[in-house]
Amino acid sequence: MTIETAAARLRAREVSAVELAQDSLRRIREEQPRLNAFITVTEELALERARRADEELARGIDRGPLHGIPYALKDVFDMCGVLTTYGSKIFADRVAEHDCAVYERLTEAGAVPMGKTGLHELAYGITNDNPHFGAVRNPHDRERIAGGSSGGSGAAVAGGMVFFALGTDTGGSTRIPAAYCGCVGLKPTMGRVGRYGMMPLGFTLDHAGVLTRDARDAALVLNAIAGFDRRDDSSSRRPVPDYLPASESSLNGRRVGVPERFFSERLAPAVERGFADALRRAENLGARLVSVATPDPAEINVIGRLILLAEASALMRPYLERRSEFGPDVLALLDQGRLISAADYIDAQRLRRLYQRSFAGVWERADVIFTATTPIEAPRVGQTTVVTGDAEEDVRLASTRLVRPFNVLGLPAISIPTMPGALPAGLQIVGKAFDEAEVLSVAARLFTAWAI
Amino acid sequence: MSDWKRDIPNIPGDAVKKVEEIEASLRPLLKQLAHGAQPALILSESAVLGE
Numbered sequence: 016m017t018i019e020t021a022a023a024r025l026r027a028r029e030v031s032a033v034e035l036a037q038d039s040l041r042r043i044r045e046e047q048p049r050l051n052a053f054i055t056v057t058e059e060l061a062l063e064r065a066r067r068a069d070e071e072l073a074r075g076i077d078r079g080p081l082h083g084i085p086y087a088l089k090d091v092f093d094m095c096g097v098l099t100t101y102g103s104k105i106f107a108d109r110v111a112e113h114d115c116a117v118y119e120r121l122t123e124a125g126a127v128p129m130g131k132t133g134l135h136e137l138a139y140g141i142t143n144d145n146p147h148f149g150a151v152r153n154p155h156d157r158e159r160i161a162g163g164s165s166g167g168s169g170a171a172v173a174g175g176m177v178f179f180a181l182g183t184d185t186g187g188s189t190r191i192p193a194a195y196c197g198c199v200g201l202k203p204t205m206g207r208v209g210r211y212g213m214m215p216l217g218f219t220l221d222h223a224g225v226l227t228r229d230a231r232d233a234a235l236v237l238n239a240i241a242g243f244d245r246r247d248d249s250s251s252r253r254p255v256p257d258y259l260p261a262s263e264s265s266l267n268g269r270r271v272g273v274p275e276r277f278f279s280e281r282l283a284p285a286v287e288r289g290f291a292d293a294l295r296r297a298e299n300l301g302a303r304l305v306s307v308a309t310p311d312p313a314e315i316n317v318i319g320r321l322i323l324l325a326e327a328s329a330l331m332r333p334y335l336e337r338r339s340e341f342g343p344d345v346l347a348l349l350d351q352g353r354l355i356s357a358a359d360y361i362d363a364q365r366l367r368r369l370y371q372r373s374f375a376g377v378w379e380r381a382d383v384i385f386t387a388t389t390p391i392e393a394p395r396v397g398q399t400t401v402v403t404g405d406a407e408e409d410v411r412l413a414s415t416r417l418v419r420p421f422n423v424l425g426l427p428a429i430s431i432p433t434m435p436g437a438l439p440a441g442l443q444i445v446g447k448a449f450d451e452a453e454v455l456s457v458a459a460r461l462f463t464a465w466a467i
Numbered sequence: 468m469s470d471w472k473r474d475i476p477n478i479p480g481d482a483v484k485k486v487e488e489i490e491a492s493l494r495p496l497l498k499q500l501a502h503g504a505q506p507a508l509i510l511s512e513s514a515v516l517g518e
Contacts, residue, residue, distance in 0.1 A: 350482040
């Protein structure tokens, strides 16, 4: 059931918000031992909010499409009085003292918080094999990772525990779990959603992200959380349009850019099949496929990795003496970040601007571009390398290879699921800065046509 | 060139090697930054995007 369907049933009195919350709690209880998607379940709070949602609807107070809808927050978003651990041993007992911006907005929208989802330690990785809270498992195959770092949010949505979940995305952390778990993952434009009260990792790369079962649902959630927040220096003052696509939206005449190089290299056979099928289907729906020249994502990724190494280590500097309290992979990255020179960091930021300018040329030929989200399907828990093409590649670098560039560039990008085989894969749709409406419209049209 | 890195306490040799690899990947890209030319350093991403 989608948010739109549940919202209609709530208003028709076919179901109550309390029943939706109870159903969500039941699913969480069933799936938690199998998937480990949650760190904290806020059962009492959820039922209290659900009762309030029902009372308000009975009194004619309607807060909109998210009113009474169960959701979850990645455990990096502060909820006042609720444990917020960042997936870290260091912060394992941290109780938030304020509400973050997105939680304030979702509360205003009447949504019902079911709890906090698991993540890679400090959101600094993509496997979600967390040494302190355990591995989050993939709903399609629990021997495989859910992806990350918002893997708990991906598993909670794809596992039918909540209607939507919020994640974060610093190098693909919303889109990767969406692709591996088979749900929708939206990273809006940098500045579109306020980050106040969201744990930082890479100050100039972090985005809040949305995970849903359906592309139209992602638009509904973005409608609720987008907009200026004076407490976030990166927040945009641009007006927020209605992101929900018209139900009769079409791909007729839409120019879909297909990168002529780089993005289609070294894809796993099933991913390649899924991507080719997505292009064919888009064309059948009236889209015009155009070849576009893009900068090499490998170059953009060097810039992004270097910036993130430096920013994350600056952030965690007060804690770096507590070495035994970090997992080995995160500690290794934090050590590397201490070695980045100021000159390299500054030049990486300057290069970033050059690539942003260079990439802007793409939009003269295309309205959106399509790529695979990840070049591989979900790896197994504990797997560290994968063979792509004829070369062995680090699972972390492979998983971020096609998504990290759009954190560096700040552009909006969504992953929608394809099912090329037994495991899901993702189609990534990227748009111009602040053109989430176009990205969501194309995604929704494809999603509806595919009846995923 | 990288001796200062090896002098920092608690830094494993592998971290130095990894960072040297990233630095080596960055070097060719730096040719695009002509001396004294823009782009300047802007840390607010939304500013870069035209805000």
